[in-house]
Amino acid sequence: MSDTNLTIRELRRRFADKSLSPLEYWLALEHHIAAWEPSIMALYLYDPEAARAQAKASTARWAKGRPLGALDGIPVTLKELIATKGQPVPFGTKAVELKPAEADAPAAARLREDGAVIFAKTTCPDYGMLSSGLSSFHPLSRNPWNITQNPGGSSAGAAGAAAAGYGPLHIGTDIGGSVRLPAGWTGIFGYKPSHGRIPADPYYVGRCLGPMTRRVEDAAFSMATLSRPDWRDGTSLPPNDFNWMDLDIDMSGMKIGLMLDAGCGLAVDDEIGDAVEAAAKGFEKAGATIISVQPVLTRAMLDGLDSFWRARLWSEIADLDEERRDSILPYIGDWAKAGADVSGVDAVRGFNQTIEMRRSCGQLFTTVDALLSPTNPIISYPAEWASPINDPAKPFEHIAFTVPWNMSEQPAASINCGFSRSGMPIGLQIVGPRFDDMRVLRLSKAFEDWTGGVSAWPRPPVT
Structure with a gap:
């Protein structure tokens, strides 16, 4: 193929009618990955041989x-x-001792239960604390649209894999x-x-897992599997009875906020602001009322979070020997070392700014049913950054x-x-x-339907 x-x-339809088998699809995808991956x-830990075995077993199940x-x-x-059980979790850094994981994390366990073919892990920067494909452990990950540019992060490899069509x-x-x-x-x-919708282990304030796909439908379809609760996540939400594929929505009467100023951090590039405003007009045409809204974030909130996160990471690496600590990507290592000077009181004050964010966001949503904004404030940046x-000194200006x-x-x-x-x-x-996870998925699907989604994805470089 x-x-x-x-x-x-x-894929499921073709597996069921036997016009395509999981093994045939995997072998074609393996060839596609080989053209892109260099x-x-x-x-990370790409294992096509193991994938072939998984796909062969799946083919036998579908045949029956x-x-x-x-x-x-x-x-x-x-x-x-x-x-993933039996494989190391390097956290994107040379500083971590590579030990096999004792068990699958919840998401991995749910995927295996459903027979998914887990063929690789994807790259991330040191401790997942950068929006970049740069890592002291992994090779530099690049953006398929332009390999001189950064894919962002910290889910750098996952984004690159999705954009390049790795399944x-x-x-x-x-x-x-x-x-x-x-x-x-x-x-x-x-x-x-929503926090806890997909169980995480370890879980932490603000930490979520999420699907990254080319189409909204694929992300929605995966949620029935990924959202099954797991006792290891103390914030895991109760079982849901959503029909994750019920993606129709009537926007008549909806009030949708439009936020073009984040309140702090990097200014929004003109091209991005124009594109987001144009997108908002589509929701207005569909019957929603678009309301210009003020930022929810302040400089104090972002700086407080910075102090708290520095102290948190320093607490994790302070006991490493000097050689291991020095192996951390200098950008992250230098940033984390400042956490040694954050007092306990200041760390708590920093954490309290997460509560202030929560209050600010909650207040905004007393006036709107949903919100539109830019995702990123700038167009792109070099892969090596x-x-x-x-x-x-200013690591979070882009996350506002x-x-x-x-x-x-x-x-x-x-x-x-x-x-x-x-x-x-x-x-x-x-x-x-x-x-209200379904509202976000439905609004996303409606927007994708209006625009047709991305019609021409990047192709592998000619070698």
Whole structure:
């Protein structure tokens, strides 16, 4: 087969009618990955032989009409921060001792239960604390749209893999924008659900897992599997009875906020602001009332979070021997060392700013039913940079539109809303009320239907 760009539902239909087997699809995808991977370096622990064995077993199950679950035979990657039994979790850094994980993390366990073909992990920067494909452990990951440019992060490899068409489903993590930011920079759909909707282990304030896909439908389809509760996540939400594929929506009477100023951080490039405003007109045409809204984030909130996160990471690396600590990417190591000077009182004050974010977001959503904003404030930046401004003294100037919704635990997505004059993707962020995951998915699907989604994805470089 030549077309590897099939949706999950298309694959399931063809597996069921036996016009395509999971093994045949995997072998075609394996060839496609081989053409791309030397250029973008999105994968870690890529194991095509193991994938062939998984796909062969799935083919036998489909032949008998007995697939294990909804994702049986579907190729999937997991960000390397998500543990898979028997494989190391390097956290993107040379500083970590490589030990086999004792168990699958919840997302990996759910995918295996459903028969998914887990063929690789995807790259991330040191400790997942950069929006970049730069890492002291992994090779430099690059953006498929232009390999001189950064894919963003910290779910860098997952975004690159999705944009390059390494199958329909890739799972990332997001504590301040790490699913949505790279989704915006690579033109894919990145979904951060309500906190606890997809169980995480370890779980932490603001930390979510989310699907990264080319199409909204694929992300929605995966949620039935990924959202099954797991006792290891103390914030895991109760079982849901959503029909995740019920994606129709009537926007008549909806009040949708439009936020073009994040309140602090990097200024929004004109091309991005224009694209987001144009996108808002589509929602207005569909019957929603668009309301210009003020920022939810302040400088004090972002700086407080910076202090808290520095102290948090320093607490994790302070006991490393000097050689291991010095092996951390200098940008991250230098940033974290400042955490040694954050007092306990100041760390608590910093953490309290996450509560202030939550209050601010909650107040806004007493006046609107959903929110639109840019995902990223700038178009792109060099692949070799650690962040969009490459300044460790100001590491979070690019997350001002995304991080509030982690702390408020609200669902949020990034979807492509156009391209810059330089040919790079532009992301639209769609945010919904806490727990109303379906609203975000439905609004995203409606927007994708109006625009037709990305019609021409990048092709592998000619070698």
